[in-house]
Amino acid sequence: MSSSGDSFFTIKSLREQVYDYLRFQLNEGKIRPGSFLNLNEISMELGMSRTPLRDALFQLETEGFVSIYPRRGVIVNTLTLEKIRNIYEILGGLESSVMVHIALRFRESDIDIMEKCNSQMRKALDQNNYSVFCEENLKFHNVYLDMSDNLEILHYIKIHKERLYDFPRNKTFVKEWELHSLEEHKALIELLRKGDFNGAAEYIRDVHWSFQVQERFIRKYYFAKHSELDVSEEA
Template sequence: MEKFKSLKDHVYDYIAEQILEGKLAPEQKINESVICEKLSISRTPVREALIQLSSEGVLKNMARKGFVVKALSEKEVAELYSVIGVLDGYAAKLAVNNLTDKDLANMDFYIESMDLAIKASNFEMYHIQQIAFHNIYLQECGNETLIDTIEKMKSKLLKKSYVDDEKGRTKEILLTTNEEHRKILELFKKKDGEALAKYLLDVHWTQTYAEFDAII
């Protein structure tokens, strides 16, 4: 059952989405008045959401400037990856016996969609599809606190609008990442929870991709 969302929750989700889609960039000031007008709400829930995002390290509250999107250092991104790897692996292990044939088919569909998006340099679509891929098993892990924690930690990974360089490094890395998605799906089909947890920690959420996420 979907939990009730307060006005503050809706504002929180809206700001997080703006960050993830690259519409709010690192070090950019949050315009409270624009959010109030856009969502047709008062300033109170907006302030509450901003304070929560600040306490979670997504935003920072600067004197005389207000709330701005926090830019993460390479070290901070690497630390996030290492913790998310543990939590995501645990979620996969919990979900391994809960996925239906339809769930597995949907995961396969998202993998193929990601390949097409990468080859077309549509990195925004890639990001949308990879979120959908991971959300299938996250939503089936049966632990709402775990899901909420993972989502909040992922929201700190601000830069999700990739631009390929002349050497095609972005495409190369994302295609490699998508091959990992195929391996994850294979392990789900085998119902091997231990191997899934280890693979997500040791391979999928690694230092290499943390560095990539920090600089692209």
Template sequence: MEDIAAARRRPSIGAADRSLRDQVYEELRERIIEGDLEPGRRLVEREIAAELEVSRVPVREAVQRLEVEGFLTVHARRGAVVTRLLAPDLAHFFDVRESLEALAAGLAAERADAAGLARLGELLSAAHRATAANDARDIAALNAAFHAEIVALSGNPMLVGIMEPLNGRLRWLFRLTAGPDDHPVMCREHEAMYAAIRSGDAAEARRLAREHVVATRAATLTTLPAAEPGA
């Protein structure tokens, strides 16, 4: 599927149409989400700058942005470390998602056009194929893209802006915690959400979206530690 492949393709550092800060940010963010930089890993600015062949300034700016979004934790002595996902912290994340995902699904049911519904259906079909192939990387990317498309179909630019950084965390979380048994369940729940949005049933779309987040929350929090190791 061309759109999905394009969405996952990483432009090279130095592409003319994007600032170095944005490129370094996106590169580090992808490495964290995909597990190349695992939780607890310390990031050394000079090493990253040398590897990416940039100065330390865009690296420092990218680190600050990733800290704000929760991907990195900056310690006084250790510097920037990839955040360890802990159950208490993620409870706040799911509180926000439960409300905003339900809002997005309801608005999408009211406003989605034929082209948007077609894109949503294509993402769902691609997720089914990735699930059948047990391709964890594609499953995580496609499931996050499905949620992002629902937000886009809401037609609310403010909601899109709020949800964009949360979508990256959703993909990261899914990659770290979801097992093979979770993938078919996710597809079935997405199927039901898609059907409600396609039928224009806003109340049902909101209900299903909320239930989906609640179920994901319960399954996820049982797999995560309550505190930092050694705390």
């Protein structure tokens, strides 16, 4: 394939360009959740006219990242406790559904990969490396999610995880929560090794993605003052 063909397939969509820009600005502290966006500035920064910019923002609005108010502007949505509750319920339902439907595709080698991801998460936690911890956590879940042929489900899972983790990304640990996650992963791996995929699906829905089970950690991670968090990753 020619180099021009390669570049064609790596071009990001307008939605991705605007999303990446807003995520970067949020993580740099240049804009904050609840603030209005300067569309002229974004248009200039991205070299994008107002019409495609508005189209991209309309898509981000349908996904819950921003809200558009006629004659007022575009505001970056704040992640409230109620929104987190709803997202957890959605993710629990979707991921558990995937687990049931891909059961016959699972191999021991896939479970081995999940176990390796969990070990890497533990190592990252010991090293206070939050970025690697998050990456390995996503890889752990993607072992079974990537087996699904249901692109609609995978699309919505991706959007909701972006909403939870990246808009903006919290660069701090709640170490007790991370340790609980590691133990939950071990319990899930044990169910999979036994071939209990229905049990694994229920565990994903009723424990791992249960708002009630995770609420005390969620409150600390998303809403506690920075000084109350356990570990901060060094820049």
